[in-house]
Amino acid sequence: MELTPSMPEGITPIGFVQNSPELQQLLTYVITNARAGELMAVDNYTEMVQLFEQTDDKIATVQQANEECKHILLLEKLAGVVGVSIDETYVHEQWVGLRENFHEAVGRRELATCLIIQDLMVESLAIAMYETFASEANGVTETSRIARQLLDDELEHLDMGLGRISTLLAEDADTVHDGLRWAHHRCMPLLFGMVKDSCDFLCREKSLVCETVAMGPIAIDLKMLEMAALDRYVSMLYEAGFDPAVVNPLVASMAAYDPSVREALEVTGVSAQGCDPSTGCC
Numbered sequence: 001m002e003l004t005p006s007m008p009e010g011i012t013p014i015g016f017v018q019n020s021p022e023l024q025q026l027l028t029y030v031i032t033n034a035r036a037g038e039l040m041a042v043d044n045y046t047e048m049v050q051l052f053e054q055t056d057d058k059i060a061t062v063q064q065a066n067e068e069c070k071h072i073l074l075l076e077k078l079a080g081v082v083g084v085s086i087d088e089t090y091v092h093e094q095w096v097g098l099r100e101n102f103h104e105a106v107g108r109r110e111l112a113t114c115l116i117i118q119d120l121m122v123e124s125l126a127i128a129m130y131e132t133f134a135s136e137a138n139g140v141t142e143t144s145r146i147a148r149q150l151l152d153d154e155l156e157h158l159d160m161g162l163g164r165i166s167t168l169l170a171e172d173a174d175t176v177h178d179g180l181r182w183a184h185h186r187c188m189p190l191l192f193g194m195v196k197d198s199c200d201f202l203c204r205e206k207s208l209v210c211e212t213v214a215m216g217p218i219a220i221d222l223k224m225l226e227m228a229a230l231d232r233y234v235s236m237l238y239e240a241g242f243d244p245a246v247v248n249p250l251v252a253s254m255a256a257y258d259p260s261v262r263e264a265l266e267v268t269g270v271s272a273q274g275c276d277p278s279t280g281c282c
């Protein structure tokens with residue numbers, strides 16, 4: 001009797017037999033949410049096109065949206081390779097809030113805010129996630145090959161965003177920093193809320209206890225992803241050329257998200273007083 005399902009030619013047969021049901025749930029969760037992020041990226045880039053005046057910029061942004069469409073298809077392929085299906089019941093509701101925030105910024109025609117949300121914040125999380133999949137811990141497999149392809153595009157998107165933000169900072173730094181404060185306070189609790197809540201979400205909604213998932217051929221460490229996403233975001237903020245006097249209180253405010261974030265911030269040496277918009281600090 002044949003136990004291994006037949007695989008498309010050229011695909012490394014991982015996951016089909018070795019994955020435990022729990023690991024399959026975990027993979028369903030990660031891939032389905034990555035796909036939800038890619039869908040949001042398509043909507044965001046498409047909506048952002050109208051904010052550019054130059055034809056070259058419009059074309060480049062449409063191309064970015066097109067690449068995000070390809071990522072959706074790649075993630076669907078990845079789901080097939082590891083033997084799981086996309087399942088909308090695993091999608092975090094925070095994606096809706098993020099999309100609404102972006103739409104609000106488009107309504108105000110705030111290009112810098114839009115770039116900060118999509119190109120810098122969302123891409124930082126995407127990069128951390130695809131790096132986890134593409135890591136050497138997962139060997140040279142179809143999974144890591146697809147993740148590497150996704151990662152290369154997202155790194156390029158982050159680079160484009162950094163270049164565009166640098167131009168806007170040179171033109172009007174105050175407006176860009178106002179956009180950064182607004183986007184940080186509105187979007188980072190949602191983005192980090194998702195990553196931080198991942199194990200609780202799986203336990204609450206799917207009765208899956210993260211710690212008990214026996215990793216088979218694919219290693220996914222949600223705690224490591226949380227730290228990698230935080231690290232990516234914080235270093236991006238300092239590399240982007242924003243004023244440290246604006247960035248430091250924003251970064252320090254993230255310590256309120258959870259104790260592990262506080263520990264990570266101690267490592268980065270950020271000691272500024274955290275800011276909270278409810279107190280009128282920014």
Ligand SMILES: [Fe+2]
Pocket residue numbers: 038041067068071126154
């Ligand atoms: Fe993408």
Ligand SMILES: [Fe+2]
Pocket residue numbers: 041068123153154157
């Ligand atoms: Fe992207």
